[in-house]
Amino acid sequence: MYGVVLAAGQGTRMQPLTDRRPKPLLPAAGRPLLEHVFDACVDVVDEFVVVVGYRGEDVIERLGESYRDTPISYVEQRDPAGTAHAIEQARPVVDERFVVLNGDVLVDPDLPAALAAAEGHAIATTPVSDPRSYGVASVGDDGSLEAIVEKPSDPPTNLANVGCYAFDPEVFEYIDDTERSERGEYEITDTLELLLSDGRDVSVVEYDGRWLDVGRPWELLRANELLLADVERDVRGTVAEGARLEGAVVVEDGATVRDGVHIEGPVVVKAGAEVGPNAYVRGATTLGPDARVGHGVEVKNSILFAEATVPHLSYVGDSVLGRDVNLGAGTKVANLRHDDASVRMTVKGERVDTGRRKLGVVLGDAVKTGINVSLNAGVKVASGAGIEPGEVVLRDVEGE
Known part of the structure; x- marks a missing residue:
């Protein structure tokens, strides 16, 4: 057949x-x-x-x-x-x-x-x-x-x-x-x-x-959540003695988890990825090949594509970061509306109710942010776009 x-x-x-x-x-x-x-x-x-x-x-x-x-x-x-x-x-x-x-x-x-x-x-x-x-x-x-x-x-x-x-x-x-x-x-x-x-x-x-x-982008997050629910703990990469791994955590060969890191599964850390020191990763998260999560960073329920980098002092929640994204120090992602309504996102020019109470941002490949950038819930940023230091981004950003 x-x-x-x-x-x-x-x-x-x-x-x-x-x-x-x-x-x-x-x-x-x-x-x-x-x-x-x-x-x-x-x-x-x-x-x-x-x-x-x-x-x-x-x-x-x-x-x-x-x-x-x-x-x-x-x-x-x-x-x-x-x-x-x-x-x-x-x-x-x-x-x-x-x-x-x-x-x-x-x-x-x-x-x-x-x-x-x-x-x-x-x-x-x-x-x-x-x-x-x-x-x-x-x-x-x-x-x-x-x-x-x-x-x-x-x-x-x-x-x-x-x-x-x-x-x-x-x-x-x-x-x-x-x-x-x-x-x-x-x-x-x-x-x-x-x-x-x-x-x-x-x-x-x-x-x-x-x-x-x-x-749609939030359905990719849902797919990640469903598939990670089936993973089993498998730690083969380099994990520092001062790191703490709880639950179903996968650390592939060639991945590195440094001192002070706390990971709560289900989480997959792909080959070549680096986490820490002093980072917190939790909740149905996948860190792609050669991705980097650095000092003082929290990543929750997100997907980082290959070579995406969140080097220090940032928060990323319920988000998808494309290949080679680089977030400047202090970049923060909002993933919850103040009125507790579900987050809306623009798809092909139309505002769509995602049905998700928590949803952060979707960043295309090679997006770069300056320091102290704030990204609002449901924002999409086009591939290759750059965001100036200190900007508060409330609407989708076009690029290329």
């Missing part, structure tokens, strides 16, 4: 984190989202087929020719035009039944295993409390799909489409007949309707495990 993984999109809702990398390579718990997707289905597939597009060469360079001894083929989606169009790109490679997963959606291994075990075409669904924001599946008495209704005001069931499928190769013939939707895309749900109208059975696999579509 093939595992077709869709990884072609740029992920504009994730900007500025995707300015210089494709969304499936964003790190959570120290590894790209795409690798976590591979982990979920590697036991049921014989070959991966990865559909690449935006910065596809970065994906190929990261993954290479195989993953955990399972070979990888790559196909390119040059002009993204919907999920059905993305799946169609795998046609030259795929000649037997295959499962389809998105390269930025976290699921448990039970899901691809259940799809693989189903017969013929299959769709995964999961029960949700309010189905009105999803594609909703109607299921017949025999457990097969009857219809999918997109974002219905009166949902026929509480079963939301997870966006994971299994198909026989004949699906490509039906993709050929799929017309563009009102959004101008070739939708795989329209292809499913064609299968049903032609009398083909589509099994419904009901799933109630982990399901997180990592589409």
